[in-house]
Amino acid sequence: MLEATKLAVGYADVPVCAPVDVRVRPGEILAIVGPNGSGKSTLLRTFLGLLAPITGTVRAFGRTVDERERDFRARVVGVLDDDAFFPGLTVREHLVLTARGHSVADAGPLTDDVMGRFGLTELARAVPSALSSGQRRRFLLASAFVRPREIVLLDEPEQRLDTRMRAELGRMLVAEAGEGSAVVVATHDPGLVASTGARGLVVSDESCRVVDNAGALAVLAEER
Numbered sequence: 001m002l003e004a005t006k007l008a009v010g011y012a013d014v015p016v017c018a019p020v021d022v023r024v025r026p027g028e029i030l031a032i033v034g035p036n037g038s039g040k041s042t043l044l045r046t047f048l049g050l051l052a053p054i055t056g057t058v059r060a061f062g063r064t065v066d067e068r069e070r071d072f073r074a075r076v077v078g079v080l081d082d083d084a085f086f087p088g089l090t091v092r093e094h095l096v097l098t099a100r101g102h103s104v105a106d107a108g109p110l111t112d113d114v115m116g117r118f119g120l121t122e123l124a125r126a127v128p129s130a131l132s133s134g135q136r137r138r139f140l141l142a143s144a145f146v147r148p149r150e151i152v153l154l155d156e157p158e159q160r161l162d163t164r165m166r167a168e169l170g171r172m173l174v175a176e177a178g179e180g181s182a183v184v185v186a187t188h189d190p191g192l193v194a195s196t197g198a199r200g201l202v203v204s205d206e207s208c209r210v211v212d213n214a215g216a217l218a219v220l221a222e223e224r
């Protein structure tokens with residue numbers, strides 16, 4: 001479903017890590033692991049079609065990724081570290097708008113359900129500027145779950161989440177894969193990797209290699 005082949009990513013034609021060969025199928029979870037600056041976010045941006053590959057290819061559903069394509073945007077969701085909200089819309093209004101923008105029929109009930117799962121119900125009428133950093137993070141993640149999706153790409157979703165929400169996020173990603181999504185998550189969180197049973201893509205200058213769950217956890221243990 002998502003396939004990178006001999007993929008070199010970076011800026012101004014300078015690669016930030018070794019070339020990547022990886023395939024993520026429906027129902028699979030892949031954790032991208034590696035130290036700060038190794039290239040995880042750059043890979044995700046390239047998977048999302050926001051950054052052109054230096055060499056090699058990224059394909060989703062058999063086609064080269066292109067975020068300008070409506071079909072791609074309808075099936076692929078990414079949550080990166082940058083949050084951008086409309087200052088005058090509440091949490092619920094944002095989420096309903098996102099769902100309706102993706103033609104979700106029951107946008108209201110779905111939004112209420114997702115807000116509940118992310119602990120946002122009490123904040124439904126809050127504007128983004130009134131949220132704490134962890135609440136903003138929950139809000140940003142919730143926006144990915146109120147819309148249709150087949151490929152989910154998350155950049156360090158654990159950031160600023162409390163322990164309970166991290167655990168809940170792990171369960172949500174397992175459920176997400178169980179429903180057939182391909183999930184890719186860049187992370188420094190061993191708890192998330194352990195709880196999801198994700199395979200790993202270990203990113204470094206020398207080589208980028210796919211490892212099993214134990215291999216991904218071993219890399220994260222080395223970071224400590």
Ligand SMILES: Nc1ncnc2c1ncn2[C@@H]1O[C@H](COP(=O)(O)OP(=O)(O)OP(=O)(O)O)[C@@H](O)[C@H]1O
Nearest residue numbers: 011016034035036037038039040041042043156186
């Ligand atoms: N817009 C940019 N222009 C040029 N270089 C960049 C840009 N963004 C990131 N880099 C560089 O690319 C390299 C990889 O950065 P990237 O953000 O992908 O790392 P990361 O693995 O996600 O790190 P972290 O764990 O800190 O989030 C770093 O050396 C970084 O300085």
